[in-house]
Amino acid sequence: MVKDAELIGVQKTLSPVLRAKALDxxxxxxxxxxxxxxxxxxxxxxDYDKRRFGSSQxxxxxxxxxKAHDDWARRFLADxxxxxxxxxxxxxxxxxxxxxxxxxxxxxDLDYPSVIDLRQHxxxxxxxYTLIGxxxxxxxWLERIPRDRPVxxxxxxxxxxxxxxxxRQLLTSVVDAFLSGQIQIDTVPVWVWRTSKWDPTLRRYGxxxxxxxxxxxxxxDWHPRLEYLDEAPMYDSPVLxxxxxxxxxxxxRLLTLLPGMKHSTRIxxxxxx
Ligand SMILES: C[S@@+](CC[C@H](N)C(=O)[O-])C[C@H]1O[C@@H](n2cnc3c(N)ncnc32)[C@H](O)[C@@H]1O
Numbered sequence: 001m002v003k004d005a006e007l008i009g010v011q012k013t014l015s016p017v018l019r020a021k022a023l024d025x026x027x028x029x030x031x032x033x034x035x036x037x038x039x040x041x042x043x044x045x046x047d048y049d050k051r052r053f054g055s056s057q058x059x060x061x062x063x064x065x066x067k068a069h070d071d072w073a074r075r076f077l078a079d080x081x082x083x084x085x086x087x088x089x090x091x092x093x094x095x096x097x098x099x100x101x102x103x104x105x106x107x108x109d110l111d112y113p114s115v116i117d118l119r120q121h122x123x124x125x126x127x128x129y130t131l132i133g134x135x136x137x138x139x140x141w142l143e144r145i146p147r148d149r150p151v152x153x154x155x156x157x158x159x160x161x162x163x164x165x166x167x168r169q170l171l172t173s174v175v176d177a178f179l180s181g182q183i184q185i186d187t188v189p190v191w192v193w194r195t196s197k198w199d200p201t202l203r204r205y206g207x208x209x210x211x212x213x214x215x216x217x218x219x220x221d222w223h224p225r226l227e228y229l230d231e232a233p234m235y236d237s238p239v240l241x242x243x244x245x246x247x248x249x250x251x252x253r254l255l256t257l258l259p260g261m262k263h264s265t266r267i268x269x270x271x272x273x
Contacts, residue, residue: 006114006117006118007114007115007118008114008206009205009206009207010161010205010207011111011112011114011115012205012206012207013091013157013161013201013202013205013207014091014092014093014111014115015044015045016059016062016201017059017062017066017091017093017157018037018040018041018044018091018092018093019041019045019048019059020059020060020061020062020063021034021037021038021041021062021063021066021093022034022037022038022040022041022042022048022049023049023059023060024037024060024063025037025038026038026049027243027244027245029243030243031060031063031064031067031239031240031243031244032063032066032067032070032098034066034094034098036094036097036098036123037092037093037094039122040092040094040122040123043121043122044092044122060240060244060248061234061235061240061252061265062157064233064234064235064237064239064240065156065157065186065234065265065267066093066095066156067239068232068233068234068237068267069095069154069156069184069186069267070095070098070099071232072182072184072232072269073085073095073099073152073154073184074099076152076182077099077101077102077105077152080149080150080152081102081104081105082104082105082149082150083105083106083149083150083151083152083181084105084106084107084108084145084146084149084150084151084152084178085101085105085106085107085108085151085152085153085154086108086110086145086151086152086153086154086174087107087108087109087110087154088110088111088136088153088154088155088158088170089110089111089136089155089156089157089158089161090109090110090111090115090119091111091115091157092115092118092119092122092123093156094123095154095156096109096126096129097123097126101128103127103128105128106128106129106130106146106149107128107129107130108129108130108131108132108144108145109129109130109131109132110131110132110133110134110136110141111133112133112134112135113133113134114133115133116131116132116133117133119131130144132144136155136158136162136166136170137162137166137169137170139169139170139173142173142174142177145177147177147178147179148179149178150178150179150180150181150182151174151177151178151180151181151182152181152182152184153174153181153182153183153184153185154184154185155170155183155184155185155186156184156185156186157186158185159185159186159187159211160187160188160192160193160196160209160210160211160212161207161209161210162210162211163210163211164210164211166210167211167219168219168222171183171219171222171223171226171270172222172223175223175225175226175272176223178272179273180271180272180273181271181272182229182269182270182271183226183269183270183271183272184267184268184269184270185216185267185268185270186265186266186267186268187211187212187213187216187265187266187268188209188212188213188264188265188266189212189213189214189260189263189264189266190212190213190214191212191260192209192212192264192265193209193210193211193212194212196208196209216231216266216268217231217268219268219270220270223272225272225273226270226271226272227270227271227272228268228269228270229268229269229270229271230268230269231266231267231268231269232267232268232269234265234266234267235252235255235256235261235262235264235265236252236253236256236262240252
């Protein structure tokens with residue numbers, strides 16, 4: 001069996017989000033409904049579901065985030081069937097299989113080389129789909145991408161692990177490289193970044209956040225062609241309230257009453273042309 005023992009630090013953060021997606025798939029009416037997540041999670045950790053099922057689904061918020069990115073991506077690809085997709089910090093997420101784009105779309109999944117190695121063991125290859133093993137901050141990977149088509153950049157659960165200057169360089173380089181496109185990211189506010197060094201999960205993985213934004217819409221100011229579009233609901237998302245088990249719904253209702261918690265993760269979308 002392939003192990004995740006070779007993963008270090010931030011690379012290990014792919015596991016709790018994959019686990020949330022695997023647990024979601026076992027709900028009678030899943031939010032994301034991703035059988036690949038369940039298969040990959042079982043191989044990563046055969047005992048992943050041994051803890052009490054309901055309480056372990058607190059992580060369902062990560063599933064809401066994935067669904068929001070999927071819904072935006074599907075709409076963009078319906079309007080731009082010749083697009084190039086940059087799925088950055090992909091971890092073991094099976095977005096390309098969930099969305100199943102037409103053959104006119106070229107899809108690139110990028111993460112650190114050891115994560116990409118693991119992906120190759122867990123998820124099948126497909127046409128018009130390329131894996132890139134690289135740090136996202138070493139922007140030479142951008143030279144491998146065709147530039148004459150609209151681009152969709154998705155970075156789910158990645159931005160907080162980069163420094164603000166790396167995020168800025170990434171966004172401005174993508175806008176400079178393409179004529180038009182959409183950028184989907186999620187961010188945390190400054191207080192979550194600052195307190196991340198005490199977050200027990202991040203500490204266990206030996207990592208922490210490196211940036212936070214109280215007003216992620218303002219990132220559009222980094223490039224004259226970049227325009228803020230909108231934000232997707234997260235902890236108070238209607239799909240979470242409709243489909244999560246009752247104890248999880250109650251917990252999330254309480255969490256959103258705490259000052260700052262409601263916006264402790266923000267899923268935002270930009271466009272440029
Ligand atoms: C929280 S996980 C999210 C994984 C996936 N996007 C998902 O939502 O299931 C963060 C991912 O970002 C990747 N990552 C963090 N920093 C990175 C960097 N500088 N270059 C490439 N990948 C990075 C990690 O290896 C990990 O797979």
